Amino acid sequence: RGGLGYLLLLLLLLSVWETPSSQLHYSVPEEAKHGTFVGHIAQDLGLELEELVPRLFRVASKGRGDLLEVNLQNGILFVNSRIDREELCGRSAECSIHLEVIVDRPLQVFHVEVEVKDINDNPPVFRSKEQRIFIPENRQLDSRFPIEGADDADIGANALLTYTLSPSDYFSLDIQASDELSKSLSLELRKSLDREETPELHLLLTATDGGKPELEGTVQLLITVLDVNDNAPLFEQTIYRVHLLETTANGTSVTTLNVSDADEGVNGEVVFSFGSDVSPNIQEKFKIDSILGEIRVIGNLDYEETKYYEIQVKAVDKGSPSMSNHCKVLVKVLDVNDNAPELAITSLSLPIREDAPLNTAIALISVSDRDSGANGQVTCSLTPHVPFKLVSTFKNYYSLVLNGALDRETISDYKLVVTARDGGSPSLWATSSVSVEVADVNDNAPVFPQPEYTVFVKENNPPGCHIFTVSARDADAQENALVSYSLVERRVGERALSSYVSVHAESGKVYALQPLDHEELELLQFQVSAHDAGVPPLGSNVTLQVFVLDENDNMPTLLAPGVGGAGGTVNELVHWSVGAGHVVTKVRAVDADSGYNAWLSYELQLVAGSERSPFRVGLYTGEISTTRALDEADSPRQRLLVLVKDHGEPALTATATVLLSLVESGQAPKASSRASVTTAGPGVTLVDVNVYLIIAICAVSSLLVLTLLLYTAFRCSAAPTEDVCVPGKPTLVCSSAVGSWSYSQQRQQRVCSGEGPPKTDLMAFSPSLSPGLNTSNRNEHPEANSDLSGNVSQTFKLCLKFFFN
Numbered sequence: 053r054g055g056l057g058y059l060l061l062l063l064l065l066l067s068v069w070e071t072p073s074s075q076l077h078y079s080v081p082e083e084a085k086h087g088t089f090v091g092h093i094a095q096d097l098g099l100e101l102e103e104l105v106p107r108l109f110r111v112a113s114k115g116r117g118d119l120l121e122v123n124l125q126n127g128i129l130f131v132n133s134r135i136d137r138e139e140l141c142g143r144s145a146e147c148s149i150h151l152e153v154i155v156d157r158p159l160q161v162f163h164v165e166v167e168v169k170d171i172n173d174n175p176p177v178f179r180s181k182e183q184r185i186f187i188p189e190n191r192q193l194d195s196r197f198p199i200e201g202a203d204d205a206d207i208g209a210n211a212l213l214t215y216t217l218s219p220s221d222y223f224s225l226d227i228q229a230s231d232e233l234s235k236s237l238s239l240e241l242r243k244s245l246d247r248e249e250t251p252e253l254h255l256l257l258t259a260t261d262g263g264k265p266e267l268e269g270t271v272q273l274l275i276t277v278l279d280v281n282d283n284a285p286l287f288e289q290t291i292y293r294v295h296l297l298e299t300t301a302n303g304t305s306v307t308t309l310n311v312s313d314a315d316e317g318v319n320g321e322v323v324f325s326f327g328s329d330v331s332p333n334i335q336e337k338f339k340i341d342s343i344l345g346e347i348r349v350i351g352n353l354d355y356e357e358t359k360y361y362e363i364q365v366k367a368v369d370k371g372s373p374s375m376s377n378h379c380k381v382l383v384k385v386l387d388v389n390d391n392a393p394e395l396a397i398t399s400l401s402l403p404i405r406e407d408a409p410l411n412t413a414i415a416l417i418s419v420s421d422r423d424s425g426a427n428g429q430v431t432c433s434l435t436p437h438v439p440f441k442l443v444s445t446f447k448n449y450y451s452l453v454l455n456g457a458l459d460r461e462t463i464s465d466y467k468l469v470v471t472a473r474d475g476g477s478p479s480l481w482a483t484s485s486v487s488v489e490v491a492d493v494n495d496n497a498p499v500f501p502q503p504e505y506t507v508f509v510k511e512n513n514p515p516g517c518h519i520f521t522v523s524a525r526d527a528d529a530q531e532n533a534l535v536s537y538s539l540v541e542r543r544v545g546e547r548a549l550s551s552y553v554s555v556h557a558e559s560g561k562v563y564a565l566q567p568l569d570h571e572e573l574e575l576l577q578f579q580v581s582a583h584d585a586g587v588p589p590l591g592s593n594v595t596l597q598v599f600v601l602d603e604n605d606n607m608p609t610l611l612a613p614g615v616g617g618a619g620g621t622v623n624e625l626v627h628w629s630v631g632a633g634h635v636v637t638k639v640r641a642v643d644a645d646s647g648y649n650a651w652l653s654y655e656l657q658l659v660a661g662s663e664r665s666p667f668r669v670g671l672y673t674g675e676i677s678t679t680r681a682l683d684e685a686d687s688p689r690q691r692l693l694v695l696v697k698d699h700g701e702p703a704l705t706a707t708a709t710v711l712l713s714l715v716e717s718g719q720a721p722k723a724s725s726r727a728s729v730t731t732a733g734p735g736v737t738l739v740d741v742n743v744y745l746i747i748a749i750c751a752v753s754s755l756l757v758l759t760l761l762l763y764t765a766f767r768c769s770a771a772p773t774e775d776v777c778v779p780g781k782p783t784l785v786c787s788s789a790v791g792s793w794s795y796s797q798q799r800q801q802r803v804c805s806g807e808g809p810p811k812t813d814l815m816a817f818s819p820s821l822s823p824g825l826n827t828s829n830r831n832e833h834p835e836a837n838s839d840l841s842g843n844v845s846q847t848f849k850l851c852l853k854f855f856f857n
Contacts, residue, residue: 078129079167080120082137087130090120090166094127097153097162101127107155111164114150120166122153129164137168138205145207172210172263176202178271183257185239185273188372189247190280196226196238202259202269212262218255223275225257239273247277281371283314285322287379294381298355299388306338306383309345311367319371327364327378334363338383347381355387356422389427389476394420395484397470403489406458414440415452415486419472426475435469440488442470452486460490461527494532494586498524500594506764507562507598511570512605519553522560522594524582532586535560540579540593549578553598562596570602571644604700606644608652610708622710626690627717632680636667639674639708641696649700651749657693657707667712669694676710688714 078091094104103109104124111122111129121132141147151164178200185197204211215237217225223239237257253275260268288310296306313320324345326335337351338361347363361383368376399416421428432450434442439456452468466488473481500522507520526533537560542549553576555562562580576598583591624637643650656669656676666686668679676692690712697705 076162076164077167078164079169080131080135081169081171082135082140083171083173084131084135086132086134090129090131092127093122093129093153093164099127099155101125104155107157109153109155112152112154114152119149120151129166135168137170138174140168143205143207143211170207170210172206172261172265172267174205174210175267176204176213176259176261176269178202178257178259178269180271182272182274185275186278186372187241187245187275188278188280189245190282191241191245193241193244195241197241198236198238199257199273200271201235201237202271204259204261204267206261206263210261210263213259214262216258216260218257220253220255222250222253223255239275245277247279251277253277278372279315279317279319281315281319281369281373281375283319284375285311285313285367285369285377287311287367287377290379292379292381294383295386296349296353296383297386297388298353299390300349300353302349302351304349306347306349307381309340309347309365309367309379309381311345311377313369315369315371319369319375321370322367323370325366325368327366330364333358334361337361338363340365353385355385355424356391359385361385387424387427389423389474389478389480391422391427392480393430393472393474393482395470395472395482396420397484397486400486402487403491404454404458405491405493406460407493407495408454408458410454410456411443412454413451414454414488416445417442417450417452417470417484419448419450421472421474423474423476426477429475430472431475433471433473435467438466438468440466440468458490460492460529461496463490464529465489492529492532494528494584494588494590496527496532497590497592498526498535498582498584499592500524500582502594504595504597507596508601509564509568509598510601511603512567513564515564515566517564518561519564519598520562520596522555522562522580522582522596524560524592524594526584528584528586532584534585535582536585538581538583540581542578544573544576544578552576553578555580568598568600570600570646571606573600575599602646602649604645604649604698604702604704606649607704608641608643608696608698608706610696610706611640611642622708624710624712625715626678626682626712628682628714629717630678630682632678635675635677636712637676637710639669639676639694639696639710641674641706641708643698643704645698645700648753649698651699653697653699655695655697657695659691659693665690665692667692676712682714686714690714 076091076093076096080088080090094101094109099107099109104127109122109124111120113119118133119131119135120129122129135149137147140149147168147170149166149168151166153162153164154160183199185199187195187197201215202213204213213235215225215227215235217223217239222241222243222245224242226238226240228236228238239255253273255273255275256270257273258268258270260266292307292309294307296304309324311322311324313322322345323342324340325342326340337349337353338347339350340347345365345367347365361381363381363383365379365381366376367378368374396418397415398418401412401414404412404414417432419430419432421430430448432442434440434452439454439458440452441455442450443453445451452470468486468488469483470486471481471483473479505520505522509519513519522537524535524537526535536557537555538557539550539553539555544552550565552565552568553562554565560580560582568576577595578598579593579595581591581593583589622637622639626636630636639654641652641654643652652674653671654669654674655671656665656667658665666678666680666682667676667690669676669692674694674696676694692710692712694708694710695705696708697703
């Protein structure tokens with residue numbers, strides 16, 4: 053048998069040598085000392101000791117490579133460092149170290165497994181040296197209280213633990229084993245606990261393993277008997293009611309909840325919290341102190357958003373098991389006048405016509421206020437002293453209506469301010485502006501600055517010349533204020549007014565269409581009408597009094613003599629016996645002009661080659677009289693040249709020739725005698741009349757300038773009248789001490805005046821004749837009548853008649 057075993061061993065070695073992938077298995081106990089023999093690895097691999105170095109024999113480990121090592125001198129595998137199985141493999145049932153042996157020439161790899169054997173080198177260990185157990189005093193008998201067991205790092209029998217409990221009247225140790233290595237420990241209550249009698253219990257638990265030698269571990273069990281939590285927290289009130297203003301500041305205390313708990317210790321300690329059903333909105337507005345139970349505001353309250361908060365509060369004691377109670381906190385938010393009224397203006401009907409009837413609706417105004425009660429009651433008011441008012445149509449709705457007459461020309465645009473004010477204290481208000489534009493209606497006729505104008509125009513003006521401009525203003529707007537001008541057509545004598553003047557429709561300029569003649573027309577009075585472009589159009593008239601000013605365009609005209617001669621020649625017979633100052637004859641002349649242009653003077657021109665004439669001519673009367681008594685040296689036939697000149701600029705003249713024949717007294721014809729008698733008869737009367745006429749002319753000339761200025765200033769107070777042209781009374785031709793100053797008796801003056809009772813500012817009148825000269829005398833003595841007519845004819849005094857109608 054010995055030979056057979058050796059043979060088998062040899063075959064095994066050969067097999068290992070020839071099969072590089074064969075494995076060797078060794079075992080070594082943990083905690084073996086350094087150098088502890090493990091196995092003849094070289095021999096077991098079939099390698100010679102001499103070839104270990106040449107073939108580069110080496111050992112590699114998959115884990116820690118320094119635990120085992122090979123001595124190349126003897127080929128022995130030994131322990132190189134401490135091997136701790138629990139550290140290397142933990143609680144695994146199998147624990148091995150895997151080595152790879154590598155040699156070269158040829159390359160060969162061998163696998164070697166070294167099993168590490170467990171030894172009882174770890175005692176049972178509890179996690180803590182003391183375990184605290186809290187058991188309420190009211191726990192029932194046979195109640196079990198889990199405790200933690202010990203842990204042994206070894207395996208197998210070395211880790212098989214047994215437990216023992218120190219003696220106790222209240223508890224016993226109960227072990228429930230699911231297998232040999234897994235056990236559940238608990239204390240079983242054998243006697244009722246009484247916290248007041250035994251508040252604490254101290255027990256010792258011992259764990260012993262199954263190794264050789266046995267190792268053990270202990271733990272102190274500290275059992276605390278707890279007070280039973282048999283009283284729940286109790287609120288003083290089940291419902292708390294709190295009123296808060298919506299302007300309450302953050303951090304303000306709402307209320308503090310008072311809770312009592314009959315238990316002691318933790319069973320009487322209460323923790324406050326909001327109930328689980330409290331909304332996020334409440335959690336954003338309020339918070340509660342978990343210890344003190346005080347509720348405070350942490351968010352902004354808004355009555356308009358939330359008027360009422362219902363807060364569920366939970367009070368939980370710290371007992372085990374804990375007990376709880378609930379209460380309700382009702383927070384009512386009080387409104388504060390923190391919202392101003394809001395205005396909205398709609399349905400504007402603008403612009404509004406100035407003739408709109410009363411109560412015409414212009415705009416709809418709505419007001420609102422988010423506050424409530426009196427804080428939300430809004431009243432509206434309007435800017436005072438305007439022709440509008442607010443009418444309440446519905447709750448918080450108003451209509452802006454017309455309350456008075458409108459006049460765009462007075463006020464064209466109203467800036468209204470609507471004020472909404474609530475009933476809070478203090479009240480809040482809001483304003484809104486409304487611009488009401490007044491649309492124009494053609495209710496104003498064009499108006500001239502004054503009802504009548506006086507215009508002075510020189511005669512002989514060029515045709516088409518501009519003589520005046522009328523201007524009317526219309527207080528309306530746009531087309532209603534567009535003014536056009538026209539003449540109020542009528543007839544001036546036999547001709548139409550439009551043949552004399554015209555007016556430009558747009559500018560109001562008045563033009564004279566033809567030259568005006570003072571001798572034909574002294575005053576042209578007419579009306580210009582102004583009309584606007586409105587529908588219907590409105591108009592008004594203005595009166596223009598055009599005075600045609602005289603120019604010296606007419607030379608003096610000699611009148612036919614009373615006896616003999618023709619044209620500018622006068623034939624008279626003179627007695628040789630006449631004395632000085634005897635009136636021989638008179639040169640009669642008239643001037644168609646007026647004023648100074650018609651004031652005539654007479655001069656006697658000496659004939660060439662004649663001596664000093666015994667005759668002279670009155671400067672203003674035209675009477676030729678003797679300067680001395682006639683004598684034989686005087687020529688029996690005298691030829692006198694009388695120059696008649698007006699006072700115009702430039703002066704115009706005419707020449708009259710007077711032929712005088714000196715005769716004896718018996719040669720005078722009856723006609724001459726009658727002429728002499730007639731001439732001498734009224735001589736005294738004429739002298740007095742001439743003196744008065746001179747005074748009157750001077751006075752009238754001075755007053756004329758003053759009255760024209762005053763007339764222009766005061767005439768504006770006279771009422772305008774319709775234009776009509778009526779013929780004036782014919783004037784008489786007269787000569788006076790101040791000369792001839794009148795029109796021809798055969799001409800008629802035409803003056804424009806108003807309709808109705810004729811009314812003129814300039815009146816022409818004639819002085820009364822001598823009371824001793826009646827109609828019959830004039831018929832009997834035509835020559836004398838002619839002379840008297842020439843002397844007392846109207847002097848055409850221009851007197852101003854002031855009147856203010």
